[in-house]
Amino acid sequence: MDKRPTDAHLVRSYLAGKNAAFEKLFKRYEKPLFSFVLKFVRERQSAEDIFQQTWLKVLKGLPKYEERGKFSSWLFGIANNCCIDHARGKMRSRVDDAASSEGMDQLRGDDLNPEGMVVKQEQLAVLKKMVEQLPPEQKQVVLLRLYGEVPFKEIASILNSPLNTVLGRMHYAVRNLQKMVKK
Amino acid sequence: MSCPEFERKGYLYFFKELSRSEREEFKSHLKGCPTCLEELERMKETWRLMERMEQESPTSETRGAILRQARRRNVRTSIGERLRSWVNWWEIHRGLSWGMSAAVVIVILLFVLVRPFERFRPGASIEEETYAWQDDFIAQADWMEQEIDRIESGNLLASYYPSEDDYSEFDEDFVSPLSEDLNRIRGEVENLMETIYGI
Numbered sequence: 001m002d003k004r005p006t007d008a009h010l011v012r013s014y015l016a017g018k019n020a021a022f023e024k025l026f027k028r029y030e031k032p033l034f035s036f037v038l039k040f041v042r043e044r045q046s047a048e049d050i051f052q053q054t055w056l057k058v059l060k061g062l063p064k065y066e067e068r069g070k071f072s073s074w075l076f077g078i079a080n081n082c083c084i085d086h087a088r089g090k091m092r093s094r095v096d097d098a099a100s101s102e103g104m105d106q107l108r109g110d111d112l113n114p115e116g117m118v119v120k121q122e123q124l125a126v127l128k129k130m131v132e133q134l135p136p137e138q139k140q141v142v143l144l145r146l147y148g149e150v151p152f153k154e155i156a157s158i159l160n161s162p163l164n165t166v167l168g169r170m171h172y173a174v175r176n177l178q179k180m181v182k183k
Numbered sequence: 184m185s186c187p188e189f190e191r192k193g194y195l196y197f198f199k200e201l202s203r204s205e206r207e208e209f210k211s212h213l214k215g216c217p218t219c220l221e222e223l224e225r226m227k228e229t230w231r232l233m234e235r236m237e238q239e240s241p242t243s244e245t246r247g248a249i250l251r252q253a254r255r256r257n258v259r260t261s262i263g264e265r266l267r268s269w270v271n272w273w274e275i276h277r278g279l280s281w282g283m284s285a286a287v288v289i290v291i292l293l294f295v296l297v298r299p300f301e302r303f304r305p306g307a308s309i310e311e312e313t314y315a316w317q318d319d320f321i322a323q324a325d326w327m328e329q330e331i332d333r334i335e336s337g338n339l340l341a342s343y344y345p346s347e348d349d350y351s352e353f354d355e356d357f358v359s360p361l362s363e364d365l366n367r368i369r370g371e372v373e374n375l376m377e378t379i380y381g382i
Contacts, residue, residue, distance in 0.1 A: 017257060146234070178225060
């Protein structure tokens with residue numbers, strides 16, 4: 001039996017005044033959440049900012065957090081929204097900046113081109129790159145499932161999309177990854 | 184070629200998100216669908232690889248900033264939040280909380296049923312004090328009445344009054360105030376007695 005305190009327990013302990021409980025909770029999700037954000041935005045500095053912004057939102061929301069779903073779903077849902085806001089802001093600034101057209105491809109959703117990668121990379125490194133290059137809507141689903149271990153029904157609720165749409169995105173993401181890894 | 188059933192249920196099956204009956208249903212579908220079976224195998228392989236991808240960490244500055252903020256926020260909680268934290272504490276220490284509640288109820292019941300401190304009730308002590316004062320007053324009043332009687336009987340006055348011969352020279356002011364004093368004392372004693380016995 002897993003004797004680790006549950007997320008809900010740690011949240012309650014923190015709210016009862018135990019800072020160590022928050023540190024445990026933070027440690028539990030530090031790497032998966034940061035990896036999620038980093039793979040989403042693909043920029044270290046932006047990822048650091050979004051990661052921090054996510055936790056600040058979590059801290060602000062904790063007193064009102066109701067244990068309706070998994071804490072991880074809530075946490076990754078916040079991170080996902082922060083990433084989307086960041087992507088929108090970036091897109092807006094790039095649209096404004098007529099001189100720069102390169103970054104728009106990232107957000108278009110069909111940027112699956114593996115060209116330009118180092119040919120003899122390790123399989124994992126390729127996969128990592130491939131995940132980053134997935135269309136945003138597919139990447140969201142894959143990353144939420146991979147790092148947040150968020151169930152598909154909750155992903156559907158976070159993304160405000162029907163379950164079948166989410167499963168379809170997962171399906172195409174996996175297909176794309178398999179194709180790219182084969183190459 | 185792919186089977187539409189895999190897209191609909193294959194991922195939910197893989198991540199154990201199907202209900203028991205749905206799971207059994209998909210299992211029997213797998214037995215008769217080589218496409219789904221093959222897709223599931225490929226999915227397992229891909230996901231296993233993905234799970235092995237190294238996870239990244241934020242910088243220590245970012246980590247430190249978040250944890251500092253967490254500590255600061257926990258200090259600056261509003262009354263409402265503090266109240267909530269008590270409720271949370273109660274929920275966490277449910278066993279202890281029930282034990283404490285039971286102990287408080289038992290103590291209250293003891294007080295109600297046994298009344299161990301009844302003799303120290305404030306009402307009771309005031310009553311006792313009042314009676315003690317009353318006894319004092321009565322004793323003093325008795326003594327004063329005896330004194331007055333003694334004075335009136337002439338024992339004491341005789342020493343003040345001059346002889347019959349000198350009476351004309353006696354200053355009336357000297358006698359009169361004394362009589363008035365006696366009457367006043369008597370009046371006061373009577374009032375006092377009335378007040379005391381009235382209690």
